Amino acid sequence: MIKVLTQEDDRQCQQLIQKEPAENLFIIGDIEAFGYEQDFQKIWGDFDEDGNLRGVLLKYRENFIPYSPGEFDAEGFAAIINSCEDFSIMSGLKAVTSKVEPFLSREFQSKRQMYYAKLDNSESLSEGELHHVEKATIEALPKLVELLNSIPEFSGGSFTVEKRKHGMEKGVARSYYIERDGIFVSSASTTAENSSSAMIVAVCTHPDYKKKGYATECMTKLCRDVLQEGKELCLFYDNPEAGRIYKNIGFEDIGYWMMYKF
The missing domain is CATH 3.40.630.30 (Gcn5-related N-acetyltransferase (GNAT))
Known part of the structure; x- marks a missing residue:
């Protein structure tokens, strides 16, 4: 199940993203700086059947970043991205974005791959x-x-x-x-x-x-x-x-x- 996260979900969200601080640099920083209640920022969470958070999708202005350390509803995240008219960038770890990419309805103009080190x-x-x-x-x-x-x-x-x-x-x-x-x-x-x-x-x-x-x-x-x-x-x-x-x-x-x- 995917839902929009609020401040009430912060503890569970932090438990997920703080497991990999370097990998989640942008998500951690944007939540610290702007929280969950801004017009230009929204965070969705993907929960398993037991109510455990297993993935997050950050939208900061026109940028999307999906993250999950394992299995998640990639098609559901893609549906959210597809429904937004004001996005121009999706970025993230290849292990995550490669699962979302097949479900995106818009064709990308460019795709860049970089090494990520910590x-x-x-x-x-x-x-x-x-x-x-x-x-x-x-x-x-x-x-x-x-x-x-x-x-x-x-x-x-x-x-x-x-x-x-x-x-x-x-x-x-x-x-x-x-x-x-x-x-x-x-x-x-x-x-x-x-x-x-x-x-x-x-x-x-x-x-x-x-x-x-x-x-x-x-x-x-x-x-x-x-x-x-x-x-x-x-x-x-x-x-x-x-x-x-x-x-x-x-x-x-x-x-x-x-x-x-x-």
Whole structure:
């Protein structure tokens, strides 16, 4: 049985999604930030015959994310998605979205598959002092944005001081950087932080300062600090070279993350 969840269902919902904090980063974060009673957000739950919650479907604005650790009513979730006119994206773990996809009535325009990796312990992180890796303050954001906008791979990004400032002030984002010769030459950031997990994004090094281990040092410092707060870290990647860096510091692949655009 599928029904719309309310605050009364929060305990059962949290028990399900908190089993895999990294996998459910977006669902956990959106529920923490906006709850169950917003016009732009709705959460459905799929219950088995004994009343146990076995799957959830989050709709945040025009985005859907289905999740279940096992069996669930994929056709029922698809029927909800099909009935909505204002959706343009479905994303989630491949093990889940692949069950929903056959029942979708609309054809997708694009389908992207990325590796999804997580880190839940510091065993593989370097223990060396990293005093030269600094945590960005609001005052540091212009130099950080200048670095991000200089990275060829990020050419399609829309990095602004205002967006970065907003994320930091809301407590959902942080950045670490290395400065050399008066400019920021490498950095790593989080986004979508919640009480249980955080996503790593925008790991980069200025083209003139590559092959010095700077990105790994930024990542190491960031991961140490976030793990010490009791959170899991996760990230997407589709570049095998980047994947090697992440695995060297302990990240493990946990599946694929899919994004369908309609």
